[in-house]
Amino acid sequence: MLELLISGLLILIKLVLIFGVVLGLAAYLVLAERKILGRMQMRPGPNRTGPCGLIQPLADLIKLLSKEDFMPADADKLVYLFAPGLTALVALLTFAVVPFSPPLHIFGRELPMVVCDLNVGVLYFLAFSSLAVYGVVLGGWASGSKYALIGSIRALSQLVSYELAMGLAIAPVIMAARSFSLTDIVMAQKQLPFILTQPLGFLIFVVCIFAESKRTPFDMPEAENEIVAGFHTEYSGMRFGLFFVGEYINLVILGSMTTVFFLGGWHGPLLPPIVWFAGKALFVAFVFIWVRGSQPRLRYDQLMNIGWKVLLPLGLLNLLVTGAALLWMNG
Amino acid sequence: MGLWRDISGTWKPMWITLRYLFRKPVTIEYPEQKRTPPPRYRAQLILTRDPEGKERCVACYLCSAACPVDCISLQAAEDADGRRYAAWFRINFARCIFCGLCTEACPTLAIQTSIHYEICKRDPLSLVFEKEDLLVDHGGKDKFYNFYKHAGIGVCKPRGGGDGEYGPVDVKDLLP
Ligand code: SF4
Numbered sequence: 001m002l003e004l005l006i007s008g009l010l011i012l013i014k015l016v017l018i019f020g021v022v023l024g025l026a027a028y029l030v031l032a033e034r035k036i037l038g039r040m041q042m043r044p045g046p047n048r049t050g051p052c053g054l055i056q057p058l059a060d061l062i063k064l065l066s067k068e069d070f071m072p073a074d075a076d077k078l079v080y081l082f083a084p085g086l087t088a089l090v091a092l093l094t095f096a097v098v099p100f101s102p103p104l105h106i107f108g109r110e111l112p113m114v115v116c117d118l119n120v121g122v123l124y125f126l127a128f129s130s131l132a133v134y135g136v137v138l139g140g141w142a143s144g145s146k147y148a149l150i151g152s153i154r155a156l157s158q159l160v161s162y163e164l165a166m167g168l169a170i171a172p173v174i175m176a177a178r179s180f181s182l183t184d185i186v187m188a189q190k191q192l193p194f195i196l197t198q199p200l201g202f203l204i205f206v207v208c209i210f211a212e213s214k215r216t217p218f219d220m221p222e223a224e225n226e227i228v229a230g231f232h233t234e235y236s237g238m239r240f241g242l243f244f245v246g247e248y249i250n251l252v253i254l255g256s257m258t259t260v261f262f263l264g265g266w267h268g269p270l271l272p273p274i275v276w277f278a279g280k281a282l283f284v285a286f287v288f289i290w291v292r293g294s295q296p297r298l299r300y301d302q303l304m305n306i307g308w309k310v311l312l313p314l315g316l317l318n319l320l321v322t323g324a325a326l327l328w329m330n331g
Numbered sequence: 332m333g334l335w336r337d338i339s340g341t342w343k344p345m346w347i348t349l350r351y352l353f354r355k356p357v358t359i360e361y362p363e364q365k366r367t368p369p370p371r372y373r374a375q376l377i378l379t380r381d382p383e384g385k386e387r388c389v390a391c392y393l394c395s396a397a398c399p400v401d402c403i404s405l406q407a408a409e410d411a412d413g414r415r416y417a418a419w420f421r422i423n424f425a426r427c428i429f430c431g432l433c434t435e436a437c438p439t440l441a442i443q444t445s446i447h448y449e450i451c452k453r454d455p456l457s458l459v460f461e462k463e464d465l466l467v468d469h470g471g472k473d474k475f476y477n478f479y480k481h482a483g484i485g486v487c488k489p490r491g492g493g494d495g496e497y498g499p500v501d502v503k504d505l506l507p
Pocket residue numbers: 376394397398399400401402403422426427428429430431432433434
């Protein structure tokens with residue numbers, strides 16, 4: 001009984017910790033993005049609120065909360081209200097399976113540094129990343145606006161087509177690690193991270209997560225100069241904020257997932273594992289921001305062409321080659 | 332070849348932005364750093380004085396007429412010696428678009444643009460500048476021009492005594 005209570009308590013503590021850390025990270029990623037983009041354009045970025053603009057997220061929050069919460073007349077009320085929350089929630093839930101560091105040993109008990117070490121963690125991640133589409137699509141559909149609808153349809157087709165290539169990019173990793181569990185996948189990279197053994201898979205995966213995150217150069221769902229603001233055209237105030245936060249939580253997620261699948265997870269010399277993990281995940285987030293500062297938006301047909309005609313066949317090829325190599329190595 | 336071009340075209344901008352990441356921003360951070368605008372900058376309007384220190388404005392209403400947004404209003408008055416001046420002169424800077432047309436229209440160079448750009452106020456009514464706010468004690472961009480030296484009504488006595496002027500024509504002697 002006591003044992004059960006303690007485990008429950010520990011899980012709760014971990015949940016709260018992760019919740020806090022991820023939300024804080026998301027808030028400060030927004031700031032980091034604005035700062036980095038600013039520096040890339042030779043301007044300082046936000047630096048007015050607090051030292052170096054460090055309480056800018058708070059100011060943004062106040063601004064979003066105090067804006068008028070507007071609902072268009074044609075909106076499907078219920079769906080309109082809960083779509084933004086869905087996006088953020090789904091993004092947050094994915095964190096349940098991310099292993100941050102090897103199990104800790106405290107007071108004689110083993111404490112896994114993951115909320116829930118699912119043996120099908122990869123499937124859980126893939127499932128939730130496709131669920132993330134729902135928030136976007138429902139939001140755009142429920143707004144009762146053409147532009148929002150076009151944005152959400154674009155998001156839908158984009159996410160669906162890249163989901164496929166992403167699965168194919170991860171499949172060789174699963175084959176090499178011989179497990180669907182994210183912890184096992186990280187363990188399998190003790191000697192060599194998969195980015196070295198699976199460079200092609202890594203490239204496909206990276207392109208896919210760019211599409212998955214709906215960011216430049218694949219930000220067609222939000223293409224401001226073609227379809228106003230895409231799926232969140234009709235959203236204002238904190239509801240828009242939820243979409244926004246969802247995007248940045250997603251950034252953290254995708255960063256962690258890249259770390260887990262290809263960058264060797266928490267493995268690294270000298271520094272404690274958790275630092276390695278956070279460093280790698282944040283580096284991926286930085287690359288996201290960097291690309292946003294450098295690349296122009298693709299055309300929609302180009303996006304679809306790359307997804308279906310390039311990434312998918314390459315992914316299949318990679319799968320075949322990996323399978324053959326594994327067979328050959330095992331005799 | 333096309334593929335290679337695409338790949339290098341993808342990497343080049345990344346490299347450029349990365350380099351710029353470590354450059355110093357060129358931004359002028361306004362409230363702390365202020366710069367002096369060039370002399371021809373068109374900010375707040377001023378009413379200047381002639382080299383003798385007298386008001387240049389002869390209250391001819393030309394600026395008021397030229398103003399596209401009608402933000403200048405004034406009232407003409409006359410001194411004992413016949414010199415005209417503005418009894419009151421008002422510019423509503425909440426409406427002014429700083430086009431400078433009034434300064435173009437002014438025959439006496441009285442109204443001029445200045446480089447004083449910090450005139451924003453929270454209350455729009457406090458943007459209505461009266462003559463006391465507008466009048467300065469210098470000649471602005473042209474320190475030496477003196478309108479009454481060239482032409483004037485009743486100031487240069489006898490008439491026609493100004494620089495480059497001749498006396499009044501006796502219209503009667505042109506009669507047949
Ligand atoms: S600058 Fe233009 S708008 Fe302003 S007072 Fe002169 S004429 Fe009017």
